[in-house]
Each structure stands twice: as C-alpha cells, then as structure tokens.
Amino acid sequence: AQKVTQAQTEISVVEKEDVTLDCVYETRDTTYYLFWYKQPPSGELVFLIRRNSFDEQNEISGRYSWNFQKSTSSFNFTITASQVVDSAVYFCAHIERDSSYKLIFGSGTRLLVRP
Amino acid sequence: GAGVSQSPRYKVAKRGQDVALRCDPISGHVSLFWYQQALGQGPEFLTYFQNEAQLDKSGLPSDRFFAERPEGSVSTLKIQRTQQEDSAVYLCASSQGAGELFFGEGSRLTVL
Numbered sequence: 001a002q003k004v005t006q007a008q009t010e011i012s013v014v015e016k017e018d019v020t021l022d023c024v025y026e027t028r029d030t031t032y033y034l035f036w037y038k039q040p041p042s043g044e045l046v047f048l049i050r051r052n053s054f055d056e057q058n059e060i061s062g063r064y065s066w067n068f069q070k071s072t073s074s075f076n077f078t079i080t081a082s083q084v085v086d087s088a089v090y091f092c093a094h095i096e097r098d099s100s101y102k103l104i105f106g107s108g109t110r111l112l113v114r115p
Numbered sequence: 116g117a118g119v120s121q122s123p124r125y126k127v128a129k130r131g132q133d134v135a136l137r138c139d140p141i142s143g144h145v146s147l148f149w150y151q152q153a154l155g156q157g158p159e160f161l162t163y164f165q166n167e168a169q170l171d172k173s174g175l176p177s178d179r180f181f182a183e184r185p186e187g188s189v190s191t192l193k194i195q196r197t198q199q200e201d202s203a204v205y206l207c208a209s210s211q212g213a214g215e216l217f218f219g220e221g222s223r224l225t226v227l
C-alpha cells in the first residue's frame with residue numbers, strides 16, 4: 001500500500017542554519033511521482049517540487065535542494081541558510097501511476113526558524 | 116480571481132447541523148479535488164471531479180458527505196448532520212489535467 005512517512009514532527013533551528021526534512025515512502029509501483037508542499041500559517045498548500053521515479057538526479061532551486069534515493073525509498077528536502085520566512089509545515093506526498101490524481105500525504109514536519 | 120477560492124474560511128456548526136462548503140477553482144481547470152486535513156495531520160483525499168463528473172469518491176468518510184460540481188466549475192462539499200469528528204480543514208484543489216495541483220486556503224470547520 002502507498003504510505004509516506006515524515007518521522008520528524010517538529011524541527012527548530014536558528015536562522016542561517018541548514019536543515020534537512022526527511023521523507024520515506026512505500027509503493028508497489030515502479031512508476032510514481034513524489035512531491036513536496038509548503039503550508040504557511042495562512043493554510044494554502046504551496047507546490048515546491050515534483051519528481052518522477054525514473055529521475056534520480058538531485059535538484060537544487062536557490063536555497064532548496066532535494067535528494068531522491070530509490071535504494072532507500074527516500075526523498076529528503078534541505079533548506080540551506082534558513083530564514084524566518086521558511087517557517088511552515090512541509091509535506092511530502094506521493095502519487096502512483098495507476099492513481100495518477102490521488103496525492104497521498106505524509107503527516108508533515110513543522111519547521112520553526114528562529115531569528 | 117487568480118487562485119482557488121474557498122468559502123467560508125471559518126464555519127462553526129452545532130452537532131447535527133448541515134453545512135455547505137464552496138470551492139471556486141482556477142478558471143479553465145478541468146480537475147477538482149477535495150481533501151480533509153485534521154489538526155496536525157496531512158491532507159487526506161476525499162473526492163475527485165473531472166469537469167462535472169465525479170470520478171472518485173472513495174475518500175468520503177460516510178454517506179453524510181456529498182460533493183457536487185454541476186456545471187464543471189464551482190464545487191460544493193455538503194456535510195449532513197455534522198459530528199464532532201468532522202471538525203477539520205477542508206481543502207479544495209484544482210489542476211489543468213494531470214498537472215500541478217493548486218490549493219485554496221481551506222475552510223476550517225468546527226463542530227461543537
């Protein structure tokens with residue numbers, strides 16, 4: 001069955017520290033997509049990234065980077081030089097090919113960046 | 116508007132009341148989704164529309180939950196005879212086919 005595990009419930013860092021948010025997924029399929037979303041206090045989910053299961057290249061976007069490792073079924077998210085505005089709940093999510101619309105979310109990691 | 120709009124943002128209902136939550140998706144988006152997010156949890160899938168057709172309602176927790184999208188644009192999620200366990204944030208999302216989901220800010224329902 002599909003499952004996404006975000007073991008870190010809450011992380012607190014001081015501004016400018018680097019922080020990594022962990023995500024482990026379970027899937028039966030060989031073709032799937034992985035996502036990260038940010039949920040600021042206003043409530044809406046903001047799309048950050050989508051990765052195809054065939055593309056294991058790490059990705060960097062500004063201060064954000066993602067490490068996809070199929071061997072360990074992990075899709076970790078690192079924020080470099082964190083800022084107070086990064087404070088939010090971050091969700092990892094997963095879609096299997098045969099359910100190409102139904103996102104399965106993890107329980108989220110609350111990140112608090114202190115000044 | 117430019118984004119997904121949901122109303123009301125906050126709703127307090129007494130147990131047993133019926134509620135209706137509205138979602139106005141991004142114009143032209145074919146796909147519309149409803150998710151339920153309990154406090155401290157990730158969103159959970161409720162139902163999916165492609166235009167006016169409800170293709171999947173497997174996530175609706177009981178027959179008290181009903182969703183419709185009669186003209187393929189605005190959608191309404193109706194909860195009859197609300198119970199305390201229905202308290203949650205209800206998120207609506209839309210997308211252009213199989214593309215990125217755009218979420219609204221949600222409707223927070225509190226059942227007393």
